[in-house]
Amino acid sequence: MEPTTRKQTAVAPRAWVLRRQPDNGEDVAFAMTATKPDALLAADPQLAELISAEEQRQAQTLKLIASENYVSAAVLEASGTVLTNKYSEGYAGRRYYEGQQVIDQIETLAVERAKSLFGVEHANVQPYSGSPANLAVYLATAAPGDTVMGMALPMGGHLTHGWSVSATGIWFNAVHYDVRKDTGRVDMDQVRQTALAERPKLIFCGGTAIPRTIDFPAFAEIAREVGAVLVADIAHIAGLVAGGAHPSPVGHADIITTTTHKTLRGPRGAMILSNEQYAKAIDKAVFPGLQGGPHNHTTAGIAVALGEAAQPEFRDYAAQVVANAAALADELMARGFDLVSGGTDNHLILIDLTSKGIGGKPAAKHLDNAGLEANYNTVPYDPRKPFDPSGLRLGTAALTSRGMKEAEMREVARWLDEVVTAAAADPDAVDATITRVRGEVTELTGRFATPGLDR
Numbered sequence: 001m002e003p004t005t006r007k008q009t010a011v012a013p014r015a016w017v018l019r020r021q022p023d024n025g026e027d028v029a030f031a032m033t034a035t036k037p038d039a040l041l042a043a044d045p046q047l048a049e050l051i052s053a054e055e056q057r058q059a060q061t062l063k064l065i066a067s068e069n070y071v072s073a074a075v076l077e078a079s080g081t082v083l084t085n086k087y088s089e090g091y092a093g094r095r096y097y098e099g100q101q102v103i104d105q106i107e108t109l110a111v112e113r114a115k116s117l118f119g120v121e122h123a124n125v126q127p128y129s130g131s132p133a134n135l136a137v138y139l140a141t142a143a144p145g146d147t148v149m150g151m152a153l154p155m156g157g158h159l160t161h162g163w164s165v166s167a168t169g170i171w172f173n174a175v176h177y178d179v180r181k182d183t184g185r186v187d188m189d190q191v192r193q194t195a196l197a198e199r200p201k202l203i204f205c206g207g208t209a210i211p212r213t214i215d216f217p218a219f220a221e222i223a224r225e226v227g228a229v230l231v232a233d234i235a236h237i238a239g240l241v242a243g244g245a246h247p248s249p250v251g252h253a254d255i256i257t258t259t260t261h262k263t264l265r266g267p268r269g270a271m272i273l274s275n276e277q278y279a280k281a282i283d284k285a286v287f288p289g290l291q292g293g294p295h296n297h298t299t300a301g302i303a304v305a306l307g308e309a310a311q312p313e314f315r316d317y318a319a320q321v322v323a324n325a326a327a328l329a330d331e332l333m334a335r336g337f338d339l340v341s342g343g344t345d346n347h348l349i350l351i352d353l354t355s356k357g358i359g360g361k362p363a364a365k366h367l368d369n370a371g372l373e374a375n376y377n378t379v380p381y382d383p384r385k386p387f388d389p390s391g392l393r394l395g396t397a398a399l400t401s402r403g404m405k406e407a408e409m410r411e412v413a414r415w416l417d418e419v420v421t422a423a424a425a426d427p428d429a430v431d432a433t434i435t436r437v438r439g440e441v442t443e444l445t446g447r448f449a450t451p452g453l454d455r
Contacts, residue, residue: 243318
């Protein structure tokens, strides 16, 4: 039986690979080109057009946001399947709904791949995102009112590490450690002093704007000294850890949390990794403690991403992410930009724009108009308010996924410099620079395919 291809009406083509079971019982793969199936275009052309517009926007801009990346066509395909139709409260072999014969295999595959990739005893792949994953850790290991410790949000930490506006800062007695003013790096002596004085039940290491290597062994030593559970939040660096471009917290941290959509290049989900001691408590905290049924289509996408991250070429990718960040940082510093901690060890760069005479928010908006997508961010000891801070946060994971290397990073640094300098000199006259840079950015992006899209 010959495979057939149904005609598709598409706005911006993407390659789909479908599988059909012919009469002789063999699988046959065939290609069908579509951005959106006819059903979506026919049922909701307005939404179909918006999705097409977003595809075009992503293809023609430089994604410099450190928490974003591109998924592969395979991850994209797995995430948009009939798996979204199935409700699966519970865990493999222990569900509250029937019809789990296939779902159990998919979740088990994701779990086993996570355990193998990171070298851990237990993995839970059900958390909906990073914040729920961290909440599950609290539920599994602490009680309301317990003392917990993490990096202060303005220093580069995360809301769920006990910051005051987060539920974790409201329900728990949260204390924080900082970075040194003179180096922009974590002062492990201060971490130890704070831990000894406060005796926290949990210690979080990791965060959202940390450009330097996290010293997991030092954190582990402090946690053991005060009897705390050490939680490594590697949401930003999980792909670098998996690819050998950043030291692993395994063997040092009791529990590891991570999102799956940053440097790991998976769908928007999360995982909790741990040793066997915390396995039952973690699983119970995720379900039924915080969540109902897992998002099975996301679990499938996570499984694909973990399989991709286990391939030899992913190590090359992780190394290139770090090399690109170093090249971008060096070029920015050569152009007079002040970088928090004086550089980077990973994918992330945090710029303090104070010396440039412009805030992070207006700079980010001008850059976005020029096709350079970044986010404004606080810097340590920032005198400005969080919604109008002094900093810009950049990352190289997404550009590296498009195949860009050091030469392109130097071009990016030049464009950043030109737009920021023009905006600081005369915000009313920056449009000419933005228009020129936008054209050059569009020319560059046209030479590098967008992962997941057939361009």
